[in-house]
Amino acid sequence: xxxxxxxxxxxxxxxxxxxxxxxxxxxxxxxxxxxxxxxxxxxxxxxxxxxxxxxxxxxxxxxxxxxxxxxxxxxxxxxxxxxxxxxxxxxxxxxxxxxxxxxxxxxxxxxxxxxxxxxxxxxxxxxxxxx
Numbered sequence: 568x569x570x571x572x573x574x575x576x577x578x579x580x581x582x583x584x585x586x587x588x589x590x591x592x593x594x595x596x597x598x599x600x601x602x603x604x605x606x607x608x609x610x611x612x613x614x615x616x617x618x619x620x621x622x623x624x625x626x627x628x629x630x631x632x633x634x635x636x637x638x639x640x641x642x643x644x645x646x647x648x649x650x651x652x653x654x655x656x657x658x659x660x661x662x663x664x665x666x667x668x669x670x671x672x673x674x675x676x677x678x679x680x681x682x683x684x685x686x687x688x689x690x691x692x693x694x695x696x697x698x
Contacts, residue, residue, distance in 0.1 A: 598668065605687040606669045608648045610640070613679040622646040622667060622684075638678050650675060650682065 610618040612634045620642060627644045629651060631637075637654040647665035653675050660675035660682075669686040 604669055606646075606667065606684050607687055608642075608666075609683045609685055611681040611683065620648065622648065632680070635678050635680065638675055638680055640682070648682065648684075649673070653678065 606622050608618075608620040608622055609616055610620070610632055612632060617632050617634055622642070623646055624642075625644050626642055629639055629641050631639050637652075638650065638660075639652040640648060641651040642648050643665065645667075647667040649665045650660040650663065650673055653660050655675050655677040657677075660673055660680075663673035666673055666682070666684055669684050672681060672683040674681045
């Protein structure tokens with residue numbers, strides 16, 4: 568007599584659903600809290616801070632940094648910023664898209680450029696991701 572075993576039990580499915588619901592809820596809470604904080608963009612070139620951009624200006628502008636004029640950024644009026652053009656081979660920096668929430672970042676590694684969104688009032692107790 569063979570006994571059939573189920574691959575999933577009801578309790579397994581319930582636990583997975585509970586984990587998914589908690590994860591999605593935490594993500595929405597974080598995004599709603601983080602998006603209300605004032606933020607600015609920092610542009611790093613090979614571990615050196617070269618520009619700080621206020622995201623709340625309401626400007627629509629395209630710009631580059633003097634260290635590499637082949638990489639072009641776009642600041643949108645809604646406070647989002649992105650890599651618009653780059654001469655790198657893979658274009659992953661451009662595919663990252665618009666960022667605006669503190670903690671988000673995008674990088675063009677072949678050109679040594681990191682675009683990082685930070686809170687206007689940084690917490691001195693938190694470690695910096697670029698050290």
